[in-house]
Amino acid sequence: MIPTRKDGYKLLHDGCIALAEVEANGIRIDVPRLERRIQRTGEQIKELEAKLFKSNFWKEWKTKFKNRSNMNSPVQMGSMLEASGCELDKTKTGRTKTDAVSLAKLDDPFVKDFLAKKKLEKLKSTYLTGVMREVVDGFLHPVFNLHLVSTYRSSSDSPNFQNLPIRDPEVGKIIRECFIPRDKHVLVEVDYSALEVRISACYNDDPTLIEYIQDPTKDMHRDMAAECYLLDQDQVTKTSRFYAKNQFVFPQFYGSYWGLCAPNLWKAIDEGDLATVDGVPLKEHLSDNGVYELGSYNSDERPKQGTFMRHIQNVEDNFWNERFPVYQQWKKDWWEQYLETGGFDILTGFRIDGVHKRNDVINYPVQGAAFHCLLWSLIQIQKRIRKRGMKSKIVGQIHDSIIADVYLSELQDYLNLAKQTMTKDLLDHWDWIIVPLDVEVEVGEENWWNKKEWTSDNDIWSRN
DNA sequence: TACTTCGGCGCC
DNA sequence: AAAGGGCGCCGAAGTA
Numbered sequence: 001m002i003p004t005r006k007d008g009y010k011l012l013h014d015g016c017i018a019l020a021e022v023e024a025n026g027i028r029i030d031v032p033r034l035e036r037r038i039q040r041t042g043e044q045i046k047e048l049e050a051k052l053f054k055s056n057f058w059k060e061w062k063t064k065f066k067n068r069s070n071m072n073s074p075v076q077m078g079s080m081l082e083a084s085g086c087e088l089d090k091t092k093t094g095r096t097k098t099d100a101v102s103l104a105k106l107d108d109p110f111v112k113d114f115l116a117k118k119k120l121e122k123l124k125s126t127y128l129t130g131v132m133r134e135v136v137d138g139f140l141h142p143v144f145n146l147h148l149v150s151t152y153r154s155s156s157d158s159p160n161f162q163n164l165p166i167r168d169p170e171v172g173k174i175i176r177e178c179f180i181p182r183d184k185h186v187l188v189e190v191d192y193s194a195l196e197v198r199i200s201a202c203y204n205d206d207p208t209l210i211e212y213i214q215d216p217t218k219d220m221h222r223d224m225a226a227e228c229y230l231l232d233q234d235q236v237t238k239t240s241r242f243y244a245k246n247q248f249v250f251p252q253f254y255g256s257y258w259g260l261c262a263p264n265l266w267k268a269i270d271e272g273d274l275a276t277v278d279g280v281p282l283k284e285h286l287s288d289n290g291v292y293e294l295g296s297y298n299s300d301e302r303p304k305q306g307t308f309m310r311h312i313q314n315v316e317d318n319f320w321n322e323r324f325p326v327y328q329q330w331k332k333d334w335w336e337q338y339l340e341t342g343g344f345d346i347l348t349g350f351r352i353d354g355v356h357k358r359n360d361v362i363n364y365p366v367q368g369a370a371f372h373c374l375l376w377s378l379i380q381i382q383k384r385i386r387k388r389g390m391k392s393k394i395v396g397q398i399h400d401s402i403i404a405d406v407y408l409s410e411l412q413d414y415l416n417l418a419k420q421t422m423t424k425d426l427l428d429h430w431d432w433i434i435v436p437l438d439v440e441v442e443v444g445e446e447n448w449w450n451k452k453e454w455t456s457d458n459d460i461w462s463r464n
Numbered sequence: 465t466a467c468t469t470c471g472g473c474g475c476c
Numbered sequence: 477a478a479a480g481g482g483c484g485c486c487g488a489a490g491t492a
Contacts, residue, residue: 073488074471091471095489099472122473126485151482153476160484163475171474196476196481254480261480363481367476371482399476399482469490476482 002432008349011372011379012146018379018394019144019154025393026139027161027179027405030447034132034178041124041174048117057084057110074098077114081106119171127175130159140179144397146375152350152368153399154375162398172449179448184408185392187444189451190418191401192374198435199370200253202347204330205434208323213435221245227315228265230289235276243268248312252319255359259297262312266294331362347432348372373437374400376429377422384417403448415441415454 003011052058052071061080062069070076078096081088086106089097100118103111134140142161149155156162164179165171181187192198194213201209212220225236225244236244247264268274274282286292286308295307303309320328338344338361343353347369356364374397381402382394391407392414406414423437444451 070488075489093470095471097471118472122486125487126474130485149482153482155483157484160475163473163484165474167475251480255478256480257478259479357481358478359481367482371476401476465492467490467492470488472486472488474483474485 002347003349003430005349005351008346011348011376014379015146015375018375018382019146019397021382022378022394022396023141023143025395025405026136026141027395027403028182029131029135029138029140030178030180031132031135031138034128034135037174037178038124038128038132041120041128045117045120045124048113048120052110052113052117055110060084071114081111119168123165123171123174127159127164127171128178131175131178134159142396150352151364151371152346152348152352153371154397161396176449177447180446181405181444185405186408186411187395187448187451188404188406188411188414188418188454189401189442189444189448190404190415190422191440191442192370192422193438193440195373195400195437196366196370197253198437199347199373199433200327200366201435202369202432203334203365204327206324206327206330209327210435221249224249224315224319227318228312229269229274229282230286230291230311231276235278237275237277239272240274240282243272243274248315252316254363258309258313258316261316262309263294265312266308334365335361346372347430371399373422373426373430373433374402377418377426378402380421380425381418384421385414388413390414411443 049071057080058071060083061071061076064080064083065076075095077098078088081098081103082096088102091097100115103115131140134142140159140161142156143158144161145155145157146152154162164175166176179187197209198213201213212218219241221241221244222233222236225231225241226233228244228248229236229240231240243265247268248261251261251264269282276282276285290306291308291311292306293308295303295309297303297309303313334344335358338356343351344361344365345351346365350368352364352368378394378397381404385392385394390410390413392404392410394402394404396403402418404414404418419439419441422439426437427433441454442451443454
């Protein structure tokens, strides 16, 4: 049975109350450590600044901008770089682009330190002092909104709990080590695996996609790495799989195309030092297989034979027309139905009307419904925590994951509860979920950085 | 001075 | 035919 508008209302009503409790719980902060981090990061920024001020590039800068010189001015930076012969892209308003990706290719010592300084400034302003500002009596109480996002996802602010660094280990470690469990507790994060892909299958019903989800021996990202880089399955490495996933599969699902994917996959070869399992560098391997260069984009003809552009165009064509034709047809039908009716319905009981781009119409229903799986689970888990009189508390949520501060002796209980709710009870609640759901668990004993993957035989906590 | 917009960047 | 979805926060730039 498909949820009604009233069901949708109830979900947000209950969700609102549940998240208010999450906000009230709050997450414990190691305040002295956070203060030290602010101090030390500030010193590191000063050191880099001093180094930059001594450079020749800065001398020229001062010649040009005199006492108006400001190293933090992207306009001045762009002007200086162009004066020294760098070719940089422009923003939509015509300013010179000075973002990290554009600058990284310049390979200049000043630019390198400049980017390092910017990275630390982001850490210090947004994350370290941004968190510090909101701490009350050693606890942080981020706000979780259900009324702001066009897709019916949540958002978070004051501070935003949903965008704390994690991918850059240097920065991620510094901030996340400041998030700590209460005494005799551990931080537990339970994530849905590949939730949006699974929910998309509930809309498009593509048999091949469902097969990938159901069969643990199949691996879509490995298969696409093989195609993108012309490898045999057993020549795909962890790294080439990683780039195929993030530079081809996900972008394709979000509506990107070969003209963007190909340059990114090509860049990844150098960036990730990609090679075959046997150690043959990928560019060499590609050229042995008839792909000699990236090639270029041209609006009025196909990319040239023998280019990576042409190759990825073929891979994309095959991806949608041969591998996932049902998904492809769903996108077409879904878009046409939107054009006819002026809106579309989400599987969790919501309707979205108004003017939207094609990619939005395809992506919104998936993003919204995926989050609602998380929200329903969070509501249930919290209900049961209260009913059982447990000491453990849910302290945050990040779109497809739940973070809880779990009392040590309740750890096994909590994990059973979370797993049961997220992978079993939810499927009973919504029969439109036609694929299995799975979760990954991480437990942080000291803080939110050094969390470790938890498996059922990893019971060092339940020993006591 | 106070406000909005822009570019940039962190996450899913 | 077009061509990467969704947020919040920061400092600089722009405007009144």
